[in-house]
Amino acid sequence: MGLYYCYYVVLCLVFGLVEKLVNLCKLDVLVDFLESNFGHFIIGLNDTRPKETAPTDSVSKSEVEHLAKMVTFWWDKQGPAKMLHTFYQVRVPLVVEGLAETGRISKADVSKTDSLKGIRILEAGCGGGVLAEDLARLGAYVVGVDPGQEMIYLAKEHVTTHSSKLKDSVEYHAITVEEHARKFAETYDAVVCSEVMEHVDEKESILRACVKCLKPGGSIFITTESKTMLAWFLWIVTAEYILRYIPKNTHFYEKFIKPEAISSILSKYGCQTQRVRGIFYDRPSNSWRFIENQYCNYGLHAVKR
Template identity: 35%
Template structure:
């Protein structure tokens, strides 16, 4: 078992991207394109799980949320606007500093912590870890740490690339090869298929409640799909 989920080389890689994290044409451009798609899934699962009104702008009013691997806040800020008391944690101190600065400029009170999820106290109604599990030292330990931070009746949402030839082609060969994603961002051997992630969640006492793919087409761009080959999201909760 690894003592820490953090891989120092990964923290350094993403920390170097902090300066232009919020630039939709910068090194995190792909995350900016992914974010609306991921938010659509998250919002639907929030409404389904907590029974919130799909018409309200603040479905997380009075609830707590933890965004693990928060980067400079691309997801944490929308969660705060949904009414949540948000904590963001990331292994790269440079990203946490950028996140604090941007949240202050946006008038959002978000608690940001440099470190790892295992070091946090307390539990949260919503825990998110998007495009993170493929970068950690020990995925099983990491998923168990996420589960430990989930409050009774809480919801966990994760996303990650699938371990398929298509994901390798589009994510590494093309996206990294053409500079859409910084080179060295992904290691195909760390990609986890849906059944593998479901197994990790089950071992941590959680069960998958919903799975959707993120697909790409020339006409629709990135969009939610039943096609899981490229990238996928899962919503999970405590097993009954």
């Protein structure tokens, strides 16, 4: 157990206690009032950028434009996005083990190098294609969709020039998940939506579209930050303002979502949550692992009936 993990545990206890006290003393109404009226005085709480009056599906133009600026360093494994390149340590097992648990792949194949052979996956919000390539490398056929034109251009360029062995196993489209779902209902064995929910205001819209694309019995996998003080402190205050390894205004507390809120939306569209796994990012060693505690980052697996 490293020093950084001890620090994380202490923060969990402190912030968890504060949140418990707020709930116990029924101060949540007061906190909600303060958040909505004075939230702009607290860093990273609310997204004060202008909102479109008529957004296209779940897509927020300011979010996509902000993330598009990151294309310059997206594939730099030692650069500001280096955490994305080790994230496979938990994202890949989340998908592979989840598909084995539902019988979509055989349990005996989990540790094979082609464990996802024959599996068709949609990556909703694929960005520059890091996870899409990780999944394709295990034999899956991956379709990546993202509303960011620059991201899709980068993903296509990367697979053609740097991972040419995978070029027949992935395809990318600059399109919203909602638009894709109109043509490709019940097409995929799995839909993966990783590190996207925290950039979306209309969460129900994107989740409904993801579920629509799934075959009955197919799995949806989501990773994101929980809506807790700890996630605000680590991913906004620390990562964006103190250590500055993530550009400012990448995350806003108001957009974080707890696993139970995702489960509740998914169940409305016929999906049953199978498992939620806590995820821990060890910044000093740039490594990821599953932990019991789901208070900051988590991976959720649900299955369509």
